Amino acid sequence: MSWYYDFEPQKPIETDKGIKARSKRGDFVKNWWASRWLAAMERVMDRGRLQRGRSYARKGQVLSLTEAAGQITAQVQGSRRTPYKVQITLKPLPETSWQTVLAALAERPYFVAQLLAGEMPQEIEEAFHAVRLDLFPGRAELKQDCNCPDWADVCKHLAAVHYILAERFDEDPFLLFRLRGKSQADILAALGTASSVAGEEAVPEYQAAPSLTVDLTNFWQPGPELADFAVTITGPTSPYPILTRLGEPDFLPEQRWLKANYDRVTELALDLVRELVENDTVATAALE
Structure with a gap:
């Protein structure tokens, strides 16, 4: 790489044509x-x-x-x-x-x-x-x-x-x-x-399922296990998984415009789901 051992750092020529890092301070990456x-x-x-x-x-x-x-x-x-x-x-x-x-x-x-x-x-x-x-x-x-x-x-x-x-x-x-x-x-x-090759296994012999007792009185009622079922709403573990998988689009030089909309849609979707869960919880409590 180099040939001068007495090299001293100098101030670079400023340019507005370069690739600026997204990170302005702190860590450069997330994953x-x-x-x-x-x-x-x-x-x-x-x-x-x-x-x-x-x-x-x-x-x-x-x-x-x-x-x-x-x-x-x-x-x-x-x-x-x-x-x-x-x-x-x-x-x-x-x-x-x-x-x-x-x-x-x-x-x-x-x-x-x-x-x-x-x-x-x-x-x-x-x-x-x-x-x-x-x-x-x-x-x-x-x-x-x-x-x-x-x-x-x-x-x-x-x-x-x-x-x-x-x-x-x-x-x-x-x-x-x-x-x-x-x-x-x-x-x-x-x-x-x-x-697909690994999944090609012998199909097990068919066995009839045991008959179930039908109780029409409680058919549409939630079972006791439902109270123990917890749902946690979180965002994606990796940023922009779908955009990452699809790659760079032909109609845009960069993905930053899509990412801004992706962030907004993700935020709205999470807010909507949380609101639905909260409303459902309130409605369930009112019926009890």
């Missing part, structure tokens, strides 16, 4: 997989470069960030007129390793359901470790480069790209899979096929 990515990067950086990288990301110094074939390429506006070029390359998993991982994932329907909803199960690393593989790359599998004169392994320009990339991970967990060599469509198709 565990994006936090995991950032934590790995932050462990190998000194505090000064880390702070400057966060500042670059929030000010919009990252001019572009593209993903292709296991590689992230970006341009970062630094103190020189010509933007610096940043590359982050992940070593893809071999196809045989992917087949082993997908077979292990297909044995856990809970994983498949969460992936279909655009979420990454926190226990997914265990499935990778069970077959002696890692979802998150180690240092030997991650190649990083910036053409700036800084001597550090991870300079502030690389750090800024990592922070913007982590926000992309936060929205789209399948980005990590793509960088590892498998698209969302490939994974879901493989899991669907594996699950």
